[in-house]
Amino acid sequence: MNVPQGENGPVLLLEVEEVFAGYGKIEVLHGTSIRVREGEIVCIIGPNGSGKSTLLKTIVGLLKPTRGSVRLSGKEVGRLDPQEKVRLGMAYIPQGRNVFPSLTVLENLQMGGVSLGDAGAVRRAVEEVLEEYPVLKGRVRAQAGNLSGGEKQILALARAVMTRPRLILLDEPSIGLAPRIIEEIYNRLQEINRRGVSLAIVEQNARKALAVAHRGYVLDLGVTRLEDTGAHLLDNEEVRMLYLGEKGNGPEQEPQDPGSRR
Amino acid sequence: MDLLLHLCVVIAIYSIFAMSLNLEVGYTGLFNFGHVAFLGIGAYTSAILSLAGFPFGMCLTAALVAAGLTGLLLSIPALRLQGDYFGIATLGFGEILRLVFQNEVWLTKGPMGLPGIPKPEMLGVRFESLPEYLGLAVIAVLLTYLILGSVTESPFGRALRAVRDDETAAEVLGKNAFAFKTRSFVIGSIFAGLAGVLWAHYTTFISPSDFTLNETIVVLLIVVLGGKGTRPGPVVGAIALIFLQESMRFLRLPPEWTRYLGPLQQMVFGALLVALMVFRPEGLIREKGRK
Numbered sequence: 117m118n119v120p121q122g123e124n125g126p127v128l129l130l131e132v133e134e135v136f137a138g139y140g141k142i143e144v145l146h147g148t149s150i151r152v153r154e155g156e157i158v159c160i161i162g163p164n165g166s167g168k169s170t171l172l173k174t175i176v177g178l179l180k181p182t183r184g185s186v187r188l189s190g191k192e193v194g195r196l197d198p199q200e201k202v203r204l205g206m207a208y209i210p211q212g213r214n215v216f217p218s219l220t221v222l223e224n225l226q227m228g229g230v231s232l233g234d235a236g237a238v239r240r241a242v243e244e245v246l247e248e249y250p251v252l253k254g255r256v257r258a259q260a261g262n263l264s265g266g267e268k269q270i271l272a273l274a275r276a277v278m279t280r281p282r283l284i285l286l287d288e289p290s291i292g293l294a295p296r297i298i299e300e301i302y303n304r305l306q307e308i309n310r311r312g313v314s315l316a317i318v319e320q321n322a323r324k325a326l327a328v329a330h331r332g333y334v335l336d337l338g339v340t341r342l343e344d345t346g347a348h349l350l351d352n353e354e355v356r357m358l359y360l361g362e363k364g365n366g367p368e369q370e371p372q373d374p375g376s377r378r
Numbered sequence: 379m380d381l382l383l384h385l386c387v388v389i390a391i392y393s394i395f396a397m398s399l400n401l402e403v404g405y406t407g408l409f410n411f412g413h414v415a416f417l418g419i420g421a422y423t424s425a426i427l428s429l430a431g432f433p434f435g436m437c438l439t440a441a442l443v444a445a446g447l448t449g450l451l452l453s454i455p456a457l458r459l460q461g462d463y464f465g466i467a468t469l470g471f472g473e474i475l476r477l478v479f480q481n482e483v484w485l486t487k488g489p490m491g492l493p494g495i496p497k498p499e500m501l502g503v504r505f506e507s508l509p510e511y512l513g514l515a516v517i518a519v520l521l522t523y524l525i526l527g528s529v530t531e532s533p534f535g536r537a538l539r540a541v542r543d544d545e546t547a548a549e550v551l552g553k554n555a556f557a558f559k560t561r562s563f564v565i566g567s568i569f570a571g572l573a574g575v576l577w578a579h580y581t582t583f584i585s586p587s588d589f590t591l592n593e594t595i596v597v598l599l600i601v602v603l604g605g606k607g608t609r610p611g612p613v614v615g616a617i618a619l620i621f622l623q624e625s626m627r628f629l630r631l632p633p634e635w636t637r638y639l640g641p642l643q644q645m646v647f648g649a650l651l652v653a654l655m656v657f658r659p660e661g662l663i664r665e666k667g668r669k
Binding site: 176178197198202203207208210214215216217218219223226227228230235259277288 | 552
């Protein structure tokens, strides 16, 4: 695991400090803090309703923190809108593989080219991404709504890569996918990470994510409960009991989407 | 023969009106139930100015600007509302505007309407007779078709469809959904204004009763019948609906039934809409890739 080192240890990319946020009067995050260093994979786990998705939405700017700060490379970005954060190198893949169903695969990718400027640059970036994701190459003219669950998630990933991010935030990338597809998605994520892109992954069934993560956080009721390396969290007795669903009778099964082909 | 030419002019004007609504409803997913307001603004602006003696070119420009500006002003509060609430807000706006036409007698002559609107004259050509006016209307249809077509085929149009599909996903890819919806709404309003201008100078008489909720319903029906989110859809829909509507005039009904003809028309429209929902929900023309 080679995380780039600055003068005083690894360079901090994202700092979320004591953030309070929620929906209207309902506060979900009560002072959550996480950090992502450059080149790092960070996994955030926790039970339902612990504020994992809310945390990602707050980082990307879909929700604005009422208190606390969100810094990207030391710059305060807590008040910025999502479309400004894309330009600062932040990408976000929401839960449920939301590609644009009525657009073709090609058009979906082109939508990711917003920060690239001219049409030529977008076309070259699309070609590059298609080389990397051969699954999509044969289907560029297909309507994204007709893809399988796994293909949609790959497309969402490829589209995020198109924005040339430094940090990708992923909300449950494995949800509803068959184990073999999950494997492929995580291989892709590690590949992206090897090129220096940091990842913050929220997962409910966290075994896979913790296994690839450099570090992990356990979130519970809107506060950061634990922070450790991924491997340590996987070994932690309490984590295994409370958050990985282990009660001494084998690992929890991933829910499977009967509709996901391939 | 004159009737046929007349029908063609009406179809042309409705085509423009429907194409402008299709940009909003079909491509951007904005259910605008007050679109008739912009038809009215275009018609009244051009009518009032030309009755005051201004040349047609100037009246046309002023009408398009007025429609576009009103669209911009309405979109700022209305587009902050989601889905159904946006529909209600625009519905309210359409009614408010009709009441303004009806009550601001000093400007619009109220329910009396504005008679004697001159036929248009542009670049030394006067569009007086039916065939001449049809020529003008067809040119306007072609221009609208080309302009709105290139808008929807461009990266801008792609972004509109993306916003329609998933606003949040578009935003996190760096698109300001609100700005895209606003632009779509303003462009739609301008072309609705164009349809209004053509209507006013064609009939030479307009009154508030030309701009009721019924017009909005008819144009929505045209868009849905033709196939929303497609380029030829609104034109096809306008041809089908206007012919259907007018052909009902020739029904051989017993004399004592003729007073039911108006309501019968509404019933046929209603039945048509239900049949459409059941048998061909995507409209006559299908948007590619949509199921």
